[in-house]
Amino acid sequence: MRSTKKLLIEQLDRKLKPFQGTEKVIVPQQGWIYTIRTSLNMTLEQLGEKLQMTKQGIKKIEEREATESISIKSLREMGKALDMQFIYGFVPKHGSIDEMVTSKAIAIAERIVLRTNQNMKLENQGNSPEQINHAIMELASELKREMHKSLWD
Incomplete structure (x- = not known):
């Protein structure tokens, strides 16, 4: 070279x-957003308020993540609303x-x-x-x- x-x-x-090692992480079937939100006992409305969205809008985002048709921008915004940092990369x-x-x-x-x-x-x-x-x-x-x-x- x-x-x-x-x-x-x-x-x-x-x-x-x-x-390295993150390739072993198992993504929840319903997606991270849904899994984190429900684990925190946060409602669709509560998450929607943080993002100035309706609960239907949040539900659609959760569905898009589960079907792998969500944008990186949306994931990043969700991370902020959930008080988390969204990170992506390749292994x-x-x-x-x-x-x-x-x-x-x-x-x-x-x-x-x-x-x-x-x-x-x-x-x-x-x-x-x-x-x-x-x-x-x-x-x-x-x-x-x-x-x-x-x-x-």
């Missing part, structure tokens, strides 16, 4: 680090952005090297497993260093 790209990925990984499936890039680079390198090795085997020039693994890791390192666009195909 070029040093600028590497630095950007390191910075992004630091920003995303606080979200890399591979632990970090760097690990995600490495995984993609290895997968592509493996495909390329194994395809090349298959052609060589047909010509009785196959490589040993150690040579193949070394070639995969070398190519993966190069793909990652160059942050090749083919990583995302």
Whole structure:
């Protein structure tokens, strides 16, 4: 990876680090707004007053959250009205952005090297497993260093 790209990925990984573990949080079936409001024993009218909305408006917002069709702006406003802070982010499936890039680079390198090795085997020039693994890791390192666009195909 070029040093600028590497630095950007390191910075992004630091920003995303606080979200690690949040992928295990189970979102309530009826949504957070409804669950928090009812747990606090707050009525639709009471929450509506805080937002200068009708209880029907609040009910619609709760329904939109439950069907995943709510805006970030609405969630942020609800958070303020519930005296909470709304936070959103992304959690890399591979632990970090760097690990995600490495995984993609290895997968592509493996495909390329194994395809090349298959052609060589047909010509009785196959490589040993150690040579193949070394070639995969070398190519993966190069793909990652160059942050090749083919990583995302």
